Amino acid sequence: THFGFSSVDLDAKQTLVDDVFHKVARRYDIMNDLMSGGLHRAWKADMVAALAPSPHRALRVLDVAGGTGDVAFRTLAAGGQRTRVTVLDINGEMLTVGRERAGGRFGERIDFVQANAEALPFPEGSFDAYTIAFGIRNVPRLEVALAEAFRVLRRGGRFLCLEFSHVDLPGLDRVYDAYSFHVIPALGRLVTGEAEPYRYLVESIRRFPNASLFTRMIEGAGFGRVTARSMTGGIVALHSAWKI
Numbered sequence: 001t002h003f004g005f006s007s008v009d010l011d012a013k014q015t016l017v018d019d020v021f022h023k024v025a026r027r028y029d030i031m032n033d034l035m036s037g038g039l040h041r042a043w044k045a046d047m048v049a050a051l052a053p054s055p056h057r058a059l060r061v062l063d064v065a066g067g068t069g070d071v072a073f074r075t076l077a078a079g080g081q082r083t084r085v086t087v088l089d090i091n092g093e094m095l096t097v098g099r100e101r102a103g104g105r106f107g108e109r110i111d112f113v114q115a116n117a118e119a120l121p122f123p124e125g126s127f128d129a130y131t132i133a134f135g136i137r138n139v140p141r142l143e144v145a146l147a148e149a150f151r152v153l154r155r156g157g158r159f160l161c162l163e164f165s166h167v168d169l170p171g172l173d174r175v176y177d178a179y180s181f182h183v184i185p186a187l188g189r190l191v192t193g194e195a196e197p198y199r200y201l202v203e204s205i206r207r208f209p210n211a212s213l214f215t216r217m218i219e220g221a222g223f224g225r226v227t228a229r230s231m232t233g234g235i236v237a238l239h240s241a242w243k244i
């Protein structure tokens with residue numbers, strides 16, 4: 001069982017998610033900046049800093065649910081010539097925006113693949129690192145996505161996941177709730193004409209496991225040395241793990 005959902009529910013969930021990102025693809029980046037007050041940039045910078053790409057070592061990165069390319073661009077900019085990133089997303093619209101944003105800037109070092117995080121089209125051990133930012137909570141079968149992450153990494157490979165978590169600062173939790181339930185859908189309506197996709201967004205954050213449960217799920221997929229770092233009062237958590 002996947003949190004008590006039937007497989008029909010899970011397929012319906014993916015369809016809903018696909019609709020959401022289909023609708024927002026063109027405005028995705030501006031919405032990110034608006035809704036997070038620019039904070040998503042700092043969170044992504046932290047994940048890339050944890051990965052520590054460098055000109056001194058070759059690194060093959062798979063950025064899953066990579067959307068419009070933010071994490072990939074940052075990784076490539078930090079890593080230089082020996083870093084390569086495959087941006088994978090289920091949604092072709094998001095990838096199209098990503099390709100346009102890359103604009104040939106990274107040449108052969110970046111590529112875009114449309115596929116499902118639950119069925120990665122790569123052989124075992126293909127990558128040195130797997131990154132996923134604000135993507136895994138959209139994937140209906142979390143355990144399947146984690147098993148796939150484990151499979152495509154080489155031994156010694158790194159797993160990094162940035163995701164919304166659960167606010168753990170007294171006081172901030174109430175502000176955050178008010179912001180999530182009122183401000184986010186209103187902003188969504190203002191910029192895209194629709195509030196519904198943003199209600200989905202808030203709901204999906206609520207349902208996502210907290211940092212310690214998610215840690216156990218990552219361990220359950222076979223990973224070792226799993227750690228979780230809470231950021232901005234628990235709004236976001238960065239999970240790190242190794243295939244050992």
Ligand code: SAM
Pocket residue numbers: 014017018021064065066067068069070071088089090091094115116117118132133134135138139140
């Ligand atoms: N990583 C990017 C970022 O941080 O800006 C994009 C995050 S966006 C909130 C979530 C992305 O997950 C969307 O582009 C969506 O298409 C993608 N996605 C949803 N379900 C997926 C799945 N099953 N497999 C791969 N990608 C998926």
